[in-house]
Amino acid sequence: MRRSLLRSLILLSAQGMALGSHAQGWPAQYDGVMLQGFYWDSYTDSQWDYLERQSDELSQCFSLIWVPQSGYCNNVYNVMGYMPVYYFDHNSSFGTEPQLRSMISTFREKGTGIIADVVINHRNNLGVGGSWVDYPKETYKGVEYQMLPADICANDDGGKTAAWAKQQGISLSANNDTGEGWDGCRDLDHKSANVNRCVKAYLDYLLNDLGYTGFRYDMVKGYSASFTADYNATALPKFSVGEYWDGTQPIKNWIDGTKQDGQPTSAAFDFQFRYRVRDAVNGNDWSKLGSTDMVIHTPEYRRYAVTFVENHDTELRSSAEQQDPIRRDTLAANAYLLMMPGTPCVFYKHWQAYKPELKSMIAARRLAGIHNESEYLTLASDARYYARYAQGKRCRLLCEVGATAEVTLLGSNATAYTEILAGHHYKYLLSRDAECAWISVADGEFFEPVQARLVAVSQTDGAEIVYTLDGSEPSATNGKRVASGTVVTVSESATLKAGLLVGGKVTDVCTRTYCVKGFEPYHVTVHVQADWSPVYFYAWDAAGQINGAWPGRLMNDADIRQIDGSDWYCQSFSISSADYSFNIIFSQGNGKPQTADIPRLTTDKFYIAHNNGSKITYEDVTDRHSASVSTPMLCPGADDAVYDLQGRRIARPSKGMFIQGGKVIILK
Numbered sequence: 223m224r225r226s227l228l229r230s231l232i233l234l235s236a237q238g239m240a241l242g243s244h245a246q247g248w249p250a251q252y253d254g255v256m257l258q259g260f261y262w263d264s265y266t267d268s269q270w271d272y273l274e275r276q277s278d279e280l281s282q283c284f285s286l287i288w289v290p291q292s293g294y295c296n297n298v299y300n301v302m303g304y305m306p307v308y309y310f311d312h313n314s315s316f317g318t319e320p321q322l323r324s325m326i327s328t329f330r331e332k333g334t335g336i337i338a339d340v341v342i343n344h345r346n347n348l349g350v351g352g353s354w355v356d357y358p359k360e361t362y363k364g365v366e367y368q369m370l371p372a373d374i375c376a377n378d379d380g381g382k383t384a385a386w387a388k389q390q391g392i393s394l395s396a397n398n399d400t401g402e403g404w405d406g407c408r409d410l411d412h413k414s415a416n417v418n419r420c421v422k423a424y425l426d427y428l429l430n431d432l433g434y435t436g437f438r439y440d441m442v443k444g445y446s447a448s449f450t451a452d453y454n455a456t457a458l459p460k461f462s463v464g465e466y467w468d469g470t471q472p473i474k475n476w477i478d479g480t481k482q483d484g485q486p487t488s489a490a491f492d493f494q495f496r497y498r499v500r501d502a503v504n505g506n507d508w509s510k511l512g513s514t515d516m517v518i519h520t521p522e523y524r525r526y527a528v529t530f531v532e533n534h535d536t537e538l539r540s541s542a543e544q545q546d547p548i549r550r551d552t553l554a555a556n557a558y559l560l561m562m563p564g565t566p567c568v569f570y571k572h573w574q575a576y577k578p579e580l581k582s583m584i585a586a587r588r589l590a591g592i593h594n595e596s597e598y599l600t601l602a603s604d605a606r607y608y609a610r611y612a613q614g615k616r617c618r619l620l621c622e623v624g625a626t627a628e629v630t631l632l633g634s635n636a637t638a639y640t641e642i643l644a645g646h647h648y649k650y651l652l653s654r655d656a657e658c659a660w661i662s663v664a665d666g667e668f669f670e671p672v673q674a675r676l677v678a679v680s681q682t683d684g685a686e687i688v689y690t691l692d693g694s695e696p697s698a699t700n701g702k703r704v705a706s707g708t709v710v711t712v713s714e715s716a717t718l719k720a721g722l723l724v725g726g727k728v729t730d731v732c733t734r735t736y737c738v739k740g741f742e743p744y745h746v747t748v749h750v751q752a753d754w755s756p757v758y759f760y761a762w763d764a765a766g767q768i769n770g771a772w773p774g775r776l777m778n779d780a781d782i783r784q785i786d787g788s789d790w791y792c793q794s795f796s797i798s799s800a801d802y803s804f805n806i807i808f809s810q811g812n813g814k815p816q817t818a819d820i821p822r823l824t825t826d827k828f829y830i831a832h833n834n835g836s837k838i839t840y841e842d843v844t845d846r847h848s849a850s851v852s853t854p855m856l857c858p859g860a861d862d863a864v865y866d867l868q869g870r871r872i873a874r875p876s877k878g879m880f881i882q883g884g885k886v887i888i889l890k
Contacts, residue, residue: 251594261571269822271321277325278332284568286436305344338438340440344409353390371394442476477523486526499511500546530559555623557650558608582663586619586650656680662674665734674718691712749826786846804823
């Protein structure tokens with residue numbers, strides 16, 4: 223616990239130093255990595271409570287997490303949020319407002335800021351009586367906010383809105399749009415004092431009430447950059463990034479347009495960086511990475527470049543929605559991304575698919591000390607391969623992609639680097655002046671023995687490694703001494719520490735914590751109290767339906783169980799493997815109200831569900847009832863290990879009192 227607390231304090235202190243100055247646009251020499259914590263239709267994987275359950279792991283790697291637009295949208299529960307209606311109601315398809323607040327707070331305590339997806343170019347209507355222009359009246363801090371037809375651009379929807387409004391005797395704004403139009407919703411007139419007032423209150427609510435750290439502005443091509451400057455100068459977000467989907471010069475022009483007092487107030491996504499990686503990968507021509515058509519190529523803009531290789535608009539969504547994805551070499555693309563300056567933004571699907579590798583890449587970036595203004599240099603370029611290094615505060619990190627075996631480094635570069643990571647079409651090498659020990663496998667949970675390669679990165683030829691597996695500090699007299707490149711097998715949970723041995727002294731200890739455990743199938747039970755009838759349970763997993771076709775299984779009297787003096791509908795499900803989970807929906811039947819997706823279940827759960835006529839809401843009350851059931855709430859996660867009252871880990875507890883997840887459980 224002391225190590226965890228100390229790390230949290232260090233992270234909070236470091237974040238405070240980076241953020242406390244309210245640096246405009248994006249902090250200088252920022253060394254954080256961002257995660258896009260969603261993909262298109264990620265209603266299961268991006269639930270606020272599910273993201274929060276991953277906070278320990280995610281906060282180890284990411285300083286920022288960009289999450290879906292969290293407001294209630296368009297009177298439809300399951301929507302991604304890009305057609306917003308409400309500004310101050312944040313019960314969305316990703317969870318309730320209390321769950322959102324809890325998630326933001328939990329990450330903040332661990333030193334990770336949550337970035338809000340801010341959609342203010344346009345706004346959807348309430349749809350009352352088929353009107354295009356009716357907006358909700360909302361009250362925040364005792365003040366009413368409501369947008370009006372006069373807040374809609376005069377030329378919205380190519381004039382269609384104005385033509386309709388004229389027939390209805392309604393007047394729009396006299397001002398045309400200050401950017402590109404979008405026909406999906408009504409484009410807002412940011413010259414309007416009322417729009418300005420509503421947006422500024424909304425941004426204040428996001429930052430100072432909900433607790434977001436910063437903003438990702440959606441579709442900033444839709445209105446003048448001067449409004450972003452005004453909003454940011456008022457709200458003072460610690461981080462701001464705009465989605466300006468265009469070429470490099472227009473993006474730079476937009477960054478310049480956000481200036482206040484001569485300094486940009488926002489960063490921007492470097493779309494050309496993404497395009498060059500896509501072209502190199504899909505076209506099998508790695509030399510395309512050498513293009514200078516990127517924001518990060520210009521030193522004075524590098525600080526404001528947020529780089530990425532995939533997002534929710536470019537990903538392969540389905541066979542019918544191909545979009546514009548990277549079609550191979552995903553790991554190589556991410557290796558290049560995480561070596562380069564700018565602030566890299568990792569795509570959620572890539573994180574889910576390649577978590578161990580991406581963890582190690584991020585660790586290498588941090589070790590080298592690469593930040594958003596680091597210098598870089600190309601060492602080899604060919605259609606078959608590409609090699610480039612970035613200069614960090616500590617050392618250089620060299621990334622080779624493509625046919626890495628064919629890369630030839632000339633002159634002093636040939637002996638100046640030591641390989642630390644390698645995979646399909648990528649290699650990472652550190653410059654030997656790093657003078658450090660490296661462990662190839664990052665922290666995590668494993669269900670088979672870990673094969674960790676220990677590497678000495680040193681200018682001293684023949685430098686060795688001293689390592690321990692009991693958590694003690696390696697020294698010249700403590701630990702096992704091995705040659706660089708030795709692979710250590712870790713067959714059970716352990717803390718592996720490896721130090722660089724040079725001149726009889728051990729320095730620069732690298733630490734990895736591995737939770738290695740077997741898996742035994744078990745059952746979990748889902749309990750619900752509902753204020754309606756009939757009650758259906760619809761369940762599915764990655765392979766498909768597991769409880770029958772929609773609306774699922776009709777619950778009956780035989781499914782009722784009395785717990786804590788109340789009746790609960792219950793159904794048990796089998797957890798068959800360590801990476802298995804299932805999802806569930808409660809409903810009144812086909813065509814009737816239903817809950818949002820309740821995702822990633824792996825433990826016993828208790829819910830209280832309410833039908834308000836248009837939708838069904840639910841509350842997770844597991845904490846109030848878990849001690850009353852006669853089966854242990856065992857989960858494959860390391861944080862859910864079970865201990866006796868003496869602190870000894872128990873693999874399969876029977877009857878008695880135990881501690882799990884910081885809480886006492888009683889097994890009868």
